[in-house]
Amino acid sequence: MEKKVSIGIIGCGAVARFHVESVLAAENAILAGVADVRQESAVALAAEYGTRAYASVEQMLGDPSVDAVSICTPSGFHASCALAALEAGKHILVEKPLAVTVEDCDRIIASAKEKGLTAGVISQFRFNASVRHLREMVKEGRLGKIITGELLMKYYRSQAYYDSSSWRGTWALDGGSMMNQGIHGVDAMLYLLGPAESVSGYMDTMTHKMEAEDTAVCAVKFKSGAMIVIQSTTSAYKGAPRHISIVGTQGSVVITEDTIEKCDVEGYEWEPVTEENGAKNLGHQNPMSISCEGHKFQLRDFAEAILEGREPAVPLIESRRAVALIQGAYESARTGKAVKLD
Ligand SMILES: NC(=O)c1ccc[n+]([C@@H]2O[C@H](COP(=O)([O-])OP(=O)(O)OC[C@H]3O[C@@H](n4cnc5c(N)ncnc54)[C@H](O)[C@@H]3O)[C@@H](O)[C@H]2O)c1
Known part of the structure; x- marks a missing residue:
């Protein structure tokens, strides 16, 4: 069987649904589960889609079966979540904007490069x-x-x-x-x-x-x-x-x-x-009246990029610009x- 990329979602608010549905629609990915600082938000989203609610973000990042995470937290928390995920050896797909400052963008870009992990941004x-x-x-x-x-x-x-x-x-x-x-x-x-x-x-x-x-x-x-x-x-x-x-x-x-x-x-x-x-x-x-098609394309492309060891369709540097x-x-x-x- 072809390898599929196991993707967890961090942050279970409005845009997370687009990510969950996009992972479920991708033939090259499987949904590992969801995590949120507010455990009740993770439990609610997990129940809606029949997936696992991790007890914490740390628990998801510590799970060796998770290959990659999609970061759907408030923009100002993208950097801390991305850096923690990269430190845990996970590939990352971050919602736009990559971060709210260029300095944070640079920190994420440097860490992804150092770890040699696949990293992309949603910009549909x-x-x-x-x-x-x-x-x-x-x-x-x-x-x-x-x-x-x-x-x-x-x-x-x-x-x-x-x-x-x-x-x-x-x-x-x-x-x-x-x-x-x-x-x-x-x-x-x-x-x-x-x-x-x-x-x-x-x-x-x-x-x-x-x-x-x-x-x-x-x-x-x-x-x-x-x-x-x-x-x-x-x-x-x-x-x-x-x-x-x-x-x-x-x-x-x-x-x-x-x-x-x-x-x-x-x-x-x-x-x-x-x-x-x-x-x-x-x-x-x-x-929320936006099409999910761009997210579906980018999630599928992200999984493919990991499997093929190539850059995703929107590398981090593009969002930094x-x-x-x-x-x-x-x-x-x-x-x-x-x-x-x-
Ligand atoms: N691409 C798009 O078209 C699009 C559309 C909407 C939102 N977004 C982006 O998605 C991100 C989230 O937006 P939203 O509207 O879903 O926000 P939201 O407030 O609805 O959801 C954010 C969720 O993240 C959780 N959270 C907060 N801090 C966290 C942390 N440190 N770790 C884990 N979970 C944490 C919150 O509890 C909440 O459930 C933003 O960066 C926004 O710019 C992109």
Whole structure:
């Protein structure tokens, strides 16, 4: 029988279900069980899916039958969980963002490298059919030289959402609209346009009672010379589908949420590109109204990467780039100065 990777889930809140269902759907993985600092959360999730609730995270990490763990804790705890898992010899798949500071990202990256373990990050939007298609177009040079672009994320999150858990909206454990919600779009822009060189931003907490920002805008200059604008908020009435536009010397493309809805390229026949399975994202209104397809793809790929001894589809360094850009935007907003990105 083909070897299957045994995966445990750490953190049994909202997103953990996506991981459980993705492991159960993967032919190359088996679900070892779930663990949470709140044992009752682990017991409840385990009962729902007929799997094992470990008594503690330490017990899961000490179980030699567990090959890998998926880390679904609040973002500010990703680093401590990832480092403990790597120390215990487990491969890791970490939810976005890899960590809320570049320094923590670097600690995780260094440890994974030192231990020689497979390590990846969930960043599912880049596997959306529209983003994949646009990336091919950019790579093939169909848009010519990329001049500018925009990423607009006018989302809505209620005060109840931020009040639902003490980590939400805090600088130490979450970050604001750009670090939590916006990071999917930021990752897509980096995936499409390559490394960023500098960022200049503004931010404010305009409508919520929370520590971090609920509204941010920034301008980003890429190493390629392209300059884009990014807007993110969780204060927009009803929210609006995520909007991406990329403008080049020979064409421009617009993605609205999951669909390429405009493609203006000389001599290029096109049809709207969207998810083949019709999976729809309404993440701009509700954090859990998102498709599970990206998670399923990434969990299967993670298990395959372990079995084949290769890098997973989104290695840790990719999330570090997005965290660095967002941390840079925050720093720029605080200091009033543009921030260079390394
Ligand atoms: N990829 C996506 O689209 C997506 C969607 C939602 C959330 N997320 C990410 O997933 C993570 C979790 O978000 P959520 O909405 O599920 O949060 P949540 O608050 O619903 O769940 C977090 C769970 O982790 C547990 N926990 C806290 N500290 C822990 C620790 N040190 N060890 C073990 N368990 C611990 C909590 O008890 C809770 O059950 C965040 O980083 C978030 O950014 C990603």
